[in-house]
Amino acid sequence: MSAIANAPAHDHHDDHGHHHKETFITKYIFSTDHKMIAKQYLITGLIMGIVGIAMSILFRIQLAWPEQSFWVFEALLGDKWAPDGVMTPSMYLALVTIHGTIMVFFVLTAGLSGTFSNLLIPLQIGARDMASGFLNMVSYWLFFLSSVIMLSSLFVESGPAMAGWTIYPPLSALPQAISGSGTGMTLWLVSMAIFIASSLLGSLNYIVTVLNLRTAGMSMTRLPLTIWAFFVTAIIGVVSFPVLLSAALLLIMDRSFGTSFFLSDIFIQGEVLSHQGGSPVLFEHLFWFLGHPEVYIVLLPALGITSEIIATNSRKPIFGYRAMVASILAIAFLSTIVWGHHMFVSGMNPFLGSVFTFTTLLIAIPSAVKAFNYITTLWKGNLQMNPGMLFSIGLVSTFITGGLTGIILGDSTLDINVHDTYFVVAHFHLVMGISALYGLFAGVYHWFPKMFGRMMNKNLGYIHFWVTAVGAYGVFFPMHFIGIAGLPRRYYTNTNFPYFDDYADVNVIITVAAIITALVQLVFIYNFFSSIFFGKKAVQNPWKSNTLEWTTPVEHIHGNWPGKIPSVYRWAYDYSKTREDGEYVIPGQDFVPQTVPLQENEEELNH
Amino acid sequence: MTVFLVIIVLALLAVTGWQISKIFQLSQRPDADTSQVANDKDNRLNGILMLAFVIFLYVITIYCFWEYGRFYLPEAASEHGGEYDTLMFISIALIMVVQIITQGLLHFFAFKYKGKKTNKALFYADNDKLEFIWTIIPVIVLAGLIIYGLFTWSDIMNINEEEDPMVIELYAYQFDWRARYSGEDNTLGKANVRFIEGVNQLGVDESDSYAMDDKVVTELHLPVGRPVVFKLRSQDVLHSAYFPFFRAQMNVVPGMITQFGFTPTITTEEMRESEYMVDKVKSVNEERNERNKELIAQGEPTLDTYEFDYFLLCNKICGQAHYNMQMKIIVESEEDFNAWLEEQPTFGSTMEDQNKDAEEPADAQEPASGEGEQETENAPQEDDAVAAVD
Numbered sequence: 001m002s003a004i005a006n007a008p009a010h011d012h013h014d015d016h017g018h019h020h021k022e023t024f025i026t027k028y029i030f031s032t033d034h035k036m037i038a039k040q041y042l043i044t045g046l047i048m049g050i051v052g053i054a055m056s057i058l059f060r061i062q063l064a065w066p067e068q069s070f071w072v073f074e075a076l077l078g079d080k081w082a083p084d085g086v087m088t089p090s091m092y093l094a095l096v097t098i099h100g101t102i103m104v105f106f107v108l109t110a111g112l113s114g115t116f117s118n119l120l121i122p123l124q125i126g127a128r129d130m131a132s133g134f135l136n137m138v139s140y141w142l143f144f145l146s147s148v149i150m151l152s153s154l155f156v157e158s159g160p161a162m163a164g165w166t167i168y169p170p171l172s173a174l175p176q177a178i179s180g181s182g183t184g185m186t187l188w189l190v191s192m193a194i195f196i197a198s199s200l201l202g203s204l205n206y207i208v209t210v211l212n213l214r215t216a217g218m219s220m221t222r223l224p225l226t227i228w229a230f231f232v233t234a235i236i237g238v239v240s241f242p243v244l245l246s247a248a249l250l251l252i253m254d255r256s257f258g259t260s261f262f263l264s265d266i267f268i269q270g271e272v273l274s275h276q277g278g279s280p281v282l283f284e285h286l287f288w289f290l291g292h293p294e295v296y297i298v299l300l301p302a303l304g305i306t307s308e309i310i311a312t313n314s315r316k317p318i319f320g321y322r323a324m325v326a327s328i329l330a331i332a333f334l335s336t337i338v339w340g341h342h343m344f345v346s347g348m349n350p351f352l353g354s355v356f357t358f359t360t361l362l363i364a365i366p367s368a369v370k371a372f373n374y375i376t377t378l379w380k381g382n383l384q385m386n387p388g389m390l391f392s393i394g395l396v397s398t399f400i401t402g403g404l405t406g407i408i409l410g411d412s413t414l415d416i417n418v419h420d421t422y423f424v425v426a427h428f429h430l431v432m433g434i435s436a437l438y439g440l441f442a443g444v445y446h447w448f449p450k451m452f453g454r455m456m457n458k459n460l461g462y463i464h465f466w467v468t469a470v471g472a473y474g475v476f477f478p479m480h481f482i483g484i485a486g487l488p489r490r491y492y493t494n495t496n497f498p499y500f501d502d503y504a505d506v507n508v509i510i511t512v513a514a515i516i517t518a519l520v521q522l523v524f525i526y527n528f529f530s531s532i533f534f535g536k537k538a539v540q541n542p543w544k545s546n547t548l549e550w551t552t553p554v555e556h557i558h559g560n561w562p563g564k565i566p567s568v569y570r571w572a573y574d575y576s577k578t579r580e581d582g583e584y585v586i587p588g589q590d591f592v593p594q595t596v597p598l599q600e601n602e603e604e605l606n607h
Numbered sequence: 608m609t610v611f612l613v614i615i616v617l618a619l620l621a622v623t624g625w626q627i628s629k630i631f632q633l634s635q636r637p638d639a640d641t642s643q644v645a646n647d648k649d650n651r652l653n654g655i656l657m658l659a660f661v662i663f664l665y666v667i668t669i670y671c672f673w674e675y676g677r678f679y680l681p682e683a684a685s686e687h688g689g690e691y692d693t694l695m696f697i698s699i700a701l702i703m704v705v706q707i708i709t710q711g712l713l714h715f716f717a718f719k720y721k722g723k724k725t726n727k728a729l730f731y732a733d734n735d736k737l738e739f740i741w742t743i744i745p746v747i748v749l750a751g752l753i754i755y756g757l758f759t760w761s762d763i764m765n766i767n768e769e770e771d772p773m774v775i776e777l778y779a780y781q782f783d784w785r786a787r788y789s790g791e792d793n794t795l796g797k798a799n800v801r802f803i804e805g806v807n808q809l810g811v812d813e814s815d816s817y818a819m820d821d822k823v824v825t826e827l828h829l830p831v832g833r834p835v836v837f838k839l840r841s842q843d844v845l846h847s848a849y850f851p852f853f854r855a856q857m858n859v860v861p862g863m864i865t866q867f868g869f870t871p872t873i874t875t876e877e878m879r880e881s882e883y884m885v886d887k888v889k890s891v892n893e894e895r896n897e898r899n900k901e902l903i904a905q906g907e908p909t910l911d912t913y914e915f916d917y918f919l920l921c922n923k924i925c926g927q928a929h930y931n932m933q934m935k936i937i938v939e940s941e942e943d944f945n946a947w948l949e950e951q952p953t954f955g956s957t958m959e960d961q962n963k964d965a966e967e968p969a970d971a972q973e974p975a976s977g978e979g980e981q982e983t984e985n986a987p988q989e990d991d992a993v994a995a996v997d
Contacts, residue, residue, distance in 0.1 A: 163924065170845065170861055171845065171926065177843060177925075265861055266861050267801075267803050281860060281863070314728060317731070319731065319732065319734075346860070347865035350764035353760060353764070354761070357753060357760065361749045362749070369738065369742055371709060375709065376737070381716075381729075383650065383717060386649075389645075390653060393713065393717050397714070400705075400706065400709050400713070407701075408698050408699070411752065412756065412757075413694055414691070416763070416855065416856050417691065417854045420923060457628075469660060473667060488920060490930075493930055497920070497933065499918070501894055502678075502894060512613070539642075543644065575730070576730050578730060
């Protein structure tokens, strides 16, 4: 065990600094405390989220009312990218690209996993901090640096990256092919390389912490599902992110040093390039070897958060704990061998397509088990409709809707005609975008008291949830239908195909729904920031939860627990457990915290 | 402008909602519960909303199928397309059944078991039998789908050489398409971007005797009922040849040749006369007429009346004009096709013409640099089609 875990317990209640003085800088900026780092991740992630969602609104406006003039374009994009207020095709592609990048990596990877892994791993396993507080701090600051670089690429003269978030070469490799593949793309690659370093440092830290710093009695099978999810997510990250780094490095070589990993036989702008022998399909393999696990890197933490929140608010144990853990492990394993389903029509050998269809549809099985287990957890519960719970139920709903259409896309045959259409856009936004965002919101509402010692306003939370829930389906449900009708994604406008004319109305509906949904996020932002300062003071265990984080004092202290680290005697889900005589295990209280030893008359389950 | 009014109105509505919630808060008696933890009243309200939500989900589903279901592409115009559509309908039917049941249960339970202070939840942690059942059902259903899908997949992707398919090259570049028919010999001449010069826009190898009878055209004509295999080649970046009406798609990858084959079954004329297309074209033209009235009022040029044609479009982001990279496809009878093809000049004759007036460069769209004409290394062979990279 590390020195931090064994650090002698001080009584920090009245005085924070009797062994070292905390300055503003060490407390709020270069902090090594996991709780502060979690907040830094969250707030950075939210800011990136605002940028990412705002971009989506801009290009949705263009899609609904193509090539019309809007003052908001002129104001935000300037004369160059929106002459007379009409968005240029290049800017449209840039917005699509950066929206994707920001949402997938900066919001849903760092903002979600970074925030809650940091906050909850030490608190829920009973550790004083992460295994390495310093690496943890470095991880955050690398993330911050990569965010700054990504945002700065928006101000480059030739424009930010425009080749789609998947940055397939040769388009991303050749500035002659599109202006964003100049400096903008260089910055994108540098930013992502730093991001990957940050992600790896974070993940290694999480893995080591979960393996080594669990408190007495906290066996792996007593871990809350949140920790299982974060732990496995970190493993997937360590396995797959380096491959993206290698792809990015090879692409940097092709772009700047004349190598030909991904380029061959290219004639552009009147000249033949000297690159010979590479293949863009190689890049696709490398990219999706990360790209697909990335979906689960985004989704598993959300599912872990949901498991915890649904159990707590249903006042019931999560149904099938072992099956849930097994599903997480199965999903994690399968996620690394399904990447080819993004490439059925890439020119890859059709036999490989068959293999990837097989593995892809297999992954539907653990996913289905998870969905059924959530539903059964609700059954005969005593559901406490806190905002976190609503978002968790919402997550299960969008996870099912989005997951089911995966059965179509994962089937190589059916993928032929819906590949790269709006059907795909609808599918992945529901299953990973909206679901993971719901997980993020659920987590914020649920653990806000732990992070800031205050409660968020529940009524604003209800407004936020219900408008978002209706809006999200309003955006993405109709989108399936224009996709299946053959409408390609990433088109600046569809007006060059009169055949698509009658889908124009659908695009307007989608955009209006998107604008409403985006606006209601302002309610959340307001609720979040005002509650930090003016929210109602939280009690120690507002949701009557079993997990260890609620045994720490409301005021944050170094080392989390003022005295000894608590020992654990049971799993995290003894909600509404009764004795043989029908009374709760602890009379009058429907939950039994993990720190409570086994009572008399109490039957011990497998855990 | 109206759009912005709408947005402003919505923003104001949002503000109103928020203010109302504040008023509610303020109007509560001082001893009211302000813990910000859901109480029975919240549970009840949100439980009912859960039920309302699943009804909303069902309504939006029915509405979308009713209103947008007609957007589904017309009857497939290729031989394998029918199989594709059947598989698609089975899959959609299946997932809709699962969707309706699971969403119903999820939201109904959320409504039915909404919390009350006096209620007690059931401690119910495990049931191996139940879990086994809902593991095995997806296993069986998915196994069926996988097997069905894979048979269809190999039918579509394995090109039957015995049927003697007509070989056509589709050539993609920023931002247009060209087609090259392989001529009498049904064999395409070798080509490489290094041969691009003047009118030889596709970089066909002049020294290859197979190339002489090749015909390069800007519009794709296909004879009905004859199997075709497309050999796809890109000049610059990735593109994707997407034939929505034929349920066909394949990426076009620089440095390699990919392929996709199908047999067109419905001519352009027949498709135009189909009930589906008559309705579709009518509704498109009605909208265009509406739009034209506005355009005339603004003094701008009007839109043409729409007539249906098959098209091929680019479906892989390829640059700023990606959204307008299309090619017209005409499916016609064998005789019409042969007559049309007869009229097209062969590659050999085009090159002769060019060489005749060599001092006056032809109006090639992309003047080549002239470099690398003699570099014949690595001209891709027709038969390394669909090479797996690994």
